[in-house]
Amino acid sequence: MLIDLHTHTGYSYDAAPDMPQKHVDAAVQRGIHVLAFTEHVDFFRRESLSAADFPAGTVDFDGYAREIAPFRRGRMILPDLSAQQHDLAVCREQAGDSILLRAGAEFGQPHAAPELANQLLDQYSFDFVIGSIHQMPDDMDLYFYRYETVDQSSFLHTYFDEMEAMLQFGRFHILGHIDYPLRVMKLPHNQPSLRGYMERVDCILRKIIAQGIALECNTKGLLGWQQAVGPEDCVLRRYRELGGEYITVGSDSHAPETIGYGISQALDRLRAFGFSYVTDFENGQAIQHRL
Numbered sequence: 001m002l003i004d005l006h007t008h009t010g011y012s013y014d015a016a017p018d019m020p021q022k023h024v025d026a027a028v029q030r031g032i033h034v035l036a037f038t039e040h041v042d043f044f045r046r047e048s049l050s051a052a053d054f055p056a057g058t059v060d061f062d063g064y065a066r067e068i069a070p071f072r073r074g075r076m077i078l079p080d081l082s083a084q085q086h087d088l089a090v091c092r093e094q095a096g097d098s099i100l101l102r103a104g105a106e107f108g109q110p111h112a113a114p115e116l117a118n119q120l121l122d123q124y125s126f127d128f129v130i131g132s133i134h135q136m137p138d139d140m141d142l143y144f145y146r147y148e149t150v151d152q153s154s155f156l157h158t159y160f161d162e163m164e165a166m167l168q169f170g171r172f173h174i175l176g177h178i179d180y181p182l183r184v185m186k187l188p189h190n191q192p193s194l195r196g197y198m199e200r201v202d203c204i205l206r207k208i209i210a211q212g213i214a215l216e217c218n219t220k221g222l223l224g225w226q227q228a229v230g231p232e233d234c235v236l237r238r239y240r241e242l243g244g245e246y247i248t249v250g251s252d253s254h255a256p257e258t259i260g261y262g263i264s265q266a267l268d269r270l271r272a273f274g275f276s277y278v279t280d281f282e283n284g285q286a287i288q289h290r291l
């Protein structure tokens with residue numbers, strides 16, 4: 001059973017402009033059985049940022065000003081969720097039994113504006129929400145740090161502090177790409193890894209298990225320098241050892257061409273690590289599909 005629980009359509013600010021129907025067509029063509037749309041909803045602590053908020057040279061502020069700032073409406077990046085959910089309903093009707101479509105969302109650091117996140121969660125009904133950390137406590141996206149100027153160890157500790165704060169907020173079902181910083185921290189002399197941070201990872205894994213939150217296996221790393229499905233072996237192994245049962249797979253696709261990319265490899269990997277089920281969510285309830 002092929003499942004892709006992490007994809008972005010043209011409703012997400014950073015995705016290709018194609019609307020949901022094109023994604024559904026691509027997914028059906030590739031034999032995907034369950035597909036979820038998880039548009040970006042990001043939350044910020046402050047109304048806006050200026051270059052003067054950052055020590056000179058530590059971030060690519062022009063990149064932020066070009067690629068993030070125009071999409072912010074104060075403390076949120078908020079896609080048109082009503083229109084998106086309407087499109088999804090139309091897609092469901094047209095698709096019939098050929099594919100199961102889930103209404104998801106990817107909330108970036110919802111604890112940064114918990115009152116706004118709570119409002120959205122009360123207003124819209126989602127099958128599930130992915131909780132991810134995209135921005136640091138200074139509201140800058142991980143993508144725009146200049147890592148040659150950053151102490152990587154303290155940066156990762158801050159990242160995990162943010163994840164702990166998000167877990168305390170708690171209103172989400174899947175922990176998205178726990179290894180996200182590794183995608184962007186690569187430098188010529190440095191192969192970043194979570195191996196040196198397993199104490200932090202351990203704590204987080206224990207908490208998600210206690211809270212019934214699933215760990216995500218995200219295949220986007222296959223297309224980056226890592227050339228591998230995340231998270232690293234040490235993280236998956238530890239999750240198994242701790243008794244973690246809920247695990248989802250997602251391509252983090254931002255265009256119809258990459259829907260389902262790497263999903264069969266991800267499922268093989270889960271089998272190799274001894275998982276018997278892959279997790280899906282409907283109306284907030286976990287569904288375990290046998291691997």
Ligand SMILES: [Zn+2]
Nearest residue numbers: 106132176177
């Ligand atoms: Zn993400």
Ligand SMILES: [Zn+2]
Nearest residue numbers: 006008106252
């Ligand atoms: Zn995503």
